[in-house]
Amino acid sequence: MFFWEKTITESANLPETLETELKDLSDAVQKMTQEMPETQAQEVTQDLQTLTEEATKDAPRKKWYELSGQGIIDAATAVGVAGKPVIDLTREVMKLLGG
Numbered sequence: 001m002f003f004w005e006k007t008i009t010e011s012a013n014l015p016e017t018l019e020t021e022l023k024d025l026s027d028a029v030q031k032m033t034q035e036m037p038e039t040q041a042q043e044v045t046q047d048l049q050t051l052t053e054e055a056t057k058d059a060p061r062k063k064w065y066e067l068s069g070q071g072i073i074d075a076a077t078a079v080g081v082a083g084k085p086v087i088d089l090t091r092e093v094m095k096l097l098g099g
Helices: 005-010 016-033 038-055 062-079 081-097
Strands: none
Touching: 016 038, 016 062, 016 081, 038 062, 038 081, 062 081
16 A cells, blocks of 8 residues: 555545546556566656645646656556556546546
């Protein structure tokens, strides 16, 4: 469990669909990072943290969550088949955020 998952649960105005997608994305990234070199795993984890923090704000900053989301997608693409769930979930979160 990533330490910022508590942020997802405690976010008062977060739509349930977005909350579910963020939790699923967090789980998928956690699994994916087990198959990555440590440096790359740390980078994608940072991107997920930034995406989650922005997504749970009352007024998410689009440039920040788009950049973080793209970083997650790029890392998942490099992993191959194991990254597909991460790519799909990241795109869904971005869609829910309006990006």
